[in-house]
Amino acid sequence: MQPQESHVHYSRWEDGSRDGVSLGADTRSVSSTEEASYCHRISQKLCSGxxxxxxxxxxxxxxxxxxxxxxxxxxxxxxxxx
Structure with missing residues (x-):
């Protein structure tokens, strides 16, 4: 039985208030993080101000x-x- 390899992807936005951490070996975790940040920006724009x-x-x-x-x-x- 071989141990599974995994990596941690850490990204920080420019304003410094949001940090994103995704675990996994595939690129879907990165795209889901980008998609989540896009949805978060849209919801922030539509629900505030x-x-x-x-x-x-x-x-x-x-x-x-x-x-x-x-x-x-x-x-x-x-x-x-x-």
Whole structure:
């Protein structure tokens, strides 16, 4: 039985606040780290600042209308006269 070889890939972004460590011998771990950082940047942009507040307000208004319409339709069919 031979011991498995593995390596540690350590990367540091320029702002110094995020460190990435991935374990493994294939290149998929590096691409998944890059993909995760891309998704993290997109979520940071959409969920913080003025754009984040606008997205949360629009999401809340849309959720309100969906619940309102479902409640209206449910009440209409429950209380419909026969």
């Amino acid at each position: 003025k754009l984040g507040i606008a997205m949360k307000v629009l999401g809340g208004v849309a959720l309100f209308w969906v619940i309102f319409i479902l409640g209206y339709l449910t009440g209409y069919y429950v209380h419909k006269c026969k």
